[in-house]
Amino acid sequence: MPFTPLPDRAVLTLTGPETEDFLQGLVTADVGAVTSEAVSPAALLTPQGKVMFEFLVSRLDGGLRLDVPAEMRAHLKKRLTLYRLRRKVEIAESDAAVFAVWGEDAQARGLVDRRFPDADVFRAYGEAPSGVAEAEQQEFRALRIASGVAELGADYPPSDVFPHDVLMDFNGGVSFKKGCFVGQEVVSRMQHRGTARRRLMLVTAATPLIANSEIRAGEKVVGEILSVADEQGLAMVRIDRLASAAARDAALTVEGVPVALSIPAFAGYVIPEAGIPQDGGGDADKAGDAA
Numbered sequence: 001m002p003f004t005p006l007p008d009r010a011v012l013t014l015t016g017p018e019t020e021d022f023l024q025g026l027v028t029a030d031v032g033a034v035t036s037e038a039v040s041p042a043a044l045l046t047p048q049g050k051v052m053f054e055f056l057v058s059r060l061d062g063g064l065r066l067d068v069p070a071e072m073r074a075h076l077k078k079r080l081t082l083y084r085l086r087r088k089v090e091i092a093e094s095d096a097a098v099f100a101v102w103g104e105d106a107q108a109r110g111l112v113d114r115r116f117p118d119a120d121v122f123r124a125y126g127e128a129p130s131g132v133a134e135a136e137q138q139e140f141r142a143l144r145i146a147s148g149v150a151e152l153g154a155d156y157p158p159s160d161v162f163p164h165d166v167l168m169d170f171n172g173g174v175s176f177k178k179g180c181f182v183g184q185e186v187v188s189r190m191q192h193r194g195t196a197r198r199r200l201m202l203v204t205a206a207t208p209l210i211a212n213s214e215i216r217a218g219e220k221v222v223g224e225i226l227s228v229a230d231e232q233g234l235a236m237v238r239i240d241r242l243a244s245a246a247a248r249d250a251a252l253t254v255e256g257v258p259v260a261l262s263i264p265a266f267a268g269y270v271i272p273e274a275g276i277p278q279d280g281g282g283d284a285d286k287a288g289d290a291a
Helices: 019-024 070-084 137-146 184-193 239-247 284-290
Strands: 003-005 009-015 038-045 051-060 063-069 090-094 098-102 111-113 121-125 198-205 214-217 220-229 232-238 252-254 257-262
Touching: 003 137, 009 019, 009 070, 009 098, 019 063, 038 070, 051 070, 063 070, 063 121, 070 090, 098 137, 137 220, 137 232, 198 220, 214 239, 220 239, 232 239
Parallel strands: 038 111
Antiparallel strands: 003 098, 009 063, 009 090, 038 051, 051 063, 098 121, 111 121, 198 232, 198 257, 214 220, 214 252, 220 232, 252 257
8 A cells, every 4th residue: 555745736725605606617527526535536627628727626624625736736726816706715825745545445544536436546635644655656657547547737738638538527527417617518519419539548568658659550640649657658549530440450550569549447438430420428427426
């Protein structure tokens, strides 16, 4: 049961009597379902429906905790302050350290990380967990990549992907039942029309992979590797192009090296048949309930 500090993560706290209603009308997740026993993924989108900020939210006394990329904390605070207007919400930076804990018997050490439905992964804040061996941050990063969990900043840039692209429709990060949020119209239309063409996939090879490399099916580019941990990585793939490649039995390669693509275990999407429109995405509300 190891833990590792995450110095690339930081905390914002939102407190005050109007905190929940304020955040509920802005972000993708159902803030009313957030608890103090777990961290849940959420995002603040651009009006065009792309992920501008992505974070983990959990409940604390009198408000909510946002676990964000450290380099984006000040930007998120500024954005939330612009939206706040005269609402009774205090937005503050916290000096609490962030830790990841994983493995058997780790639950007593932190909050359940709902992005990992098939692994025992937890979040801790403040003091480092006692009586637990410290591991290198790279070990947690490898676990995250192998689990198909992408993070803004570490794996993809802001305002570049839709929530569906990074599987937030399957990990509980988007609620299609709660009501309005910034960018909702675009995301809901993508959900109900089944127009998500890019999807996060796992990529593996027999040799170490290189980030930002193109994935080809024959001569056609079908995707790009986002992040790697030795022979495995996260890739953003055009699944319509992948379907066409599969119909041609085209081999998948990166820089001439054969690779394999697979769908993360928690994600319920399928690769459509070539030329046939795909179904809608997952039910993120159900994913959140099941986590």
